Amino acid sequence: AQSVTQLGSHVSVSEGALVLLRCNYSSSVPPYLFWYVQYPNQGLQLLLKYTSAATLVKGINGFEAEFKKSETSFHLTKPSAHMSDAAEYFCAVSDLYGGSQGNLIFGKGTKLSVKP
Amino acid sequence: DGGITQSPKYLFRKEGQNVTLSCEQNLNHDAMYWYRQDPGQGLRLIYYSQIVNDFQKGDIAEGYSVSREKKESFPLTVTSAQKNPTAFYLCASSSRRGMGTEAFFGQGTRLTVV
Numbered sequence: 595a596q597s598v599t600q601l602g603s604h605v606s607v608s609e610g611a612l613v614l615l616r617c618n619y620s621s622s623v624p625p626y627l628f629w630y631v632q633y634p635n636q637g638l639q640l641l642l643k644y645t646s647a648a649t650l651v652k653g654i655n656g657f658e659a660e661f662k663k664s665e666t667s668f669h670l671t672k673p674s675a676h677m678s679d680a681a682e683y684f685c686a687v688s689d690l691y692g693g694s695q696g697n698l699i700f701g702k703g704t705k706l707s708v709k710p
Numbered sequence: 711d712g713g714i715t716q717s718p719k720y721l722f723r724k725e726g727q728n729v730t731l732s733c734e735q736n737l738n739h740d741a742m743y744w745y746r747q748d749p750g751q752g753l754r755l756i757y758y759s760q761i762v763n764d765f766q767k768g769d770i771a772e773g774y775s776v777s778r779e780k781k782e783s784f785p786l787t788v789t790s791a792q793k794n795p796t797a798f799y800l801c802a803s804s805s806r807r808g809m810g811t812e813a814f815f816g817q818g819t820r821l822t823v824v
Contacts, residue, residue, distance in 0.1 A: 603750060626810040637714075637800055637815035638753075645810040684752065688809040694758075696808045697743070697768075702752040 596621055598685045600701035608709045613657075613672040615704050617685030620666070626688035627668045628698065629659055633681045641683075644668060655679070680708045712737045716801050716816035722824050723788070723795065731786045731819045733801035740806050742784035743813060746770060747798040756799075759784055788821065796823045 601616040619625050626645050630638040642653025649661040659670045670683060685701040714735045723729045735742065741760050745753040755768030759778040773792025778784055784803075788795045798820050802813040 628812060630815075635798075635818065635820070637716075637817045638802075638813075639815070640812050643810070643812055688811070690809060694766075694768075696741075696804075696806075696811060697755060697758060698813055700745075700753040702750060 595691070596625065596687050596689050596699050598627075598687050598699065598701040600683075600685050600704050602704055603702065604705045604707065606707040606709060607675045609677055610674050613670070613675045613679065613706065615670040615683050615685075615706065617659075617668045617670065617701060618666050619668060619685075619687050621687065621690070623690060624663070625690070627659075627661065628686040628688075629653065629657070629668075629670050630684045630686060630700075631655075631681050632684065632703075638684065641670070675706075675708045677708050677710065680706055682706070714801055714803055714814060714816035716799075716819050718819060719817065721819055721821045723821060725823055726790045728787055728789050729821065731788070731799055731801075731821070733784045733786065733816060734782055735784075735801075735803045735814075735816075736782060737803055737805070737814065738781070739803035739814070740781070741804045741811075742778070743802040743804075744768075744774070744776065744784070744786045745800045745802065747800060747818075753800065756786065795821055797821060 597620045628643045629641040686698040689697045717732045743758045744756040757776045759765040801816040
C-alpha cells in the first residue's frame, strides 16, 4: 500500500530562516505527490504537486519541493520564512491500486511555527 | 466564484442524535470525498463518490452515511453509531478520479458532541 511519512510533527524556525519540511513516501512505482497547507480552522490549499515531469517543483508562496527517487523523498523548502507561513503542512500521495486508485493518502502533518 | 461550500461551520450534537453535514460544489467535479481530521492524525477518508448515485467506503466509514443524488452535493450524516464523532470534517472534490489529480477542499465543519 502507498503511504507517506512526515518527519517531525512540529518544526519551529525564525523569520527569514530556511524552511525544510520532510516527507518520505513508500511506493514500488513512481508516485504522484502533493503538498497542501492548512491555516487554523480552514480547509487545505494545494501548494504544489509532482506528476513525473521536472523533479524540482515550484509552488505558490515561494515554496518548492524536490523529488528524489533514490531517497524516496519529497521535502518541502522555502528559502526565507515569513510569519504568514505559520500553518500545518500535509504531504500526500495518490493511491495507485484497486478501487481506491486516485484517492489521496495523507501524512499526519507538520505544524510550522515562525518566531519573530 | 467556483468552490466548495461546507455548512455549518460549527455544529453541536447531543449524544444519540444524527446530524447531517452539507457539502456543495460548483466546480463541475465528478469525484467528491469526506475526510475526518483529528489532532496529530492527519486526514482519514470516510467516504468517496466518483459519480452520481454511487459511493464507496473509505478507511473509517463505520457510523457514517452519505448520499450522492446530485453531482453538486455530497452530504454526510454522522449517526448515533459513531462513538467518537467530535472532529473537524473536510469535504473535497476533484475533476476526475485518477492518479495525479489534486483535490480541492471546503472550509470544514467542526462537530462537537455536548
